[in-house]
Amino acid sequence: GDSVTQMEGPVTLSEEAFLTINCTYTATGYPSLFWYVQYPGEGLQLLLKATKADDKGSNKGFEATYRKETTSFHLEKGSVQVSDSAVYFCAHGGRNTGFQKLVFGTGTRLLVSP
């Protein structure tokens, strides 16, 4: 069935380090792909998205590329800040059926220290 697999956390980095959070998915057809971020005690905020193969989503220095051949959508940032500490969720949403039911991974907690 449809699923999303993310790397286990927590990911612990020092400020200005390079970040990669791996995400792979299984889905029917060609779903849209998303990264959402959740800060403590809050709901989910859309970070970036990509709707077709080879698209690159980017926002706030984060980026991810839709790789159909490897069914992956890895999140990267060149230089993390303490304020990036949060839980990051990779998700896919079906497009072929005319609406989007999001399927989420279990989340990856990022901890950035000064």
Place this chain on the structure above:
Amino acid sequence: DAGVTQSPTHLIKTRGQQVTLRCSPKSGHDTVSWYQQALGQGPQFIFQYYEEEERQRGNFPDRFSGHQFPNYSSELNVNALLLGDSALYLCASSPAEGKDTQYFGPGTRLTVL
């Protein structure tokens, strides 16, 4: 422009009780989806409403029901609460019959004792 709003913020109930959670979608959005997020887990899809009808449902029992009103706001009802229903309940709205990105509210934290 207000985003997705949910009420209440927190709720404490006991086993066997019933609960109603409320959601107002972002302006211009006509589709509302509900998700359950257990502690330390990713959100799980409960169901989606469009044009006041349930359009798709996830793997949740009939104790979970919903409603969408003509102004697109929505309610999630859970009957016969179980301890395992304790979670953060997230509402998400999207425009264009749900064919676009979903935007989430802050959630309602439900604790069942």
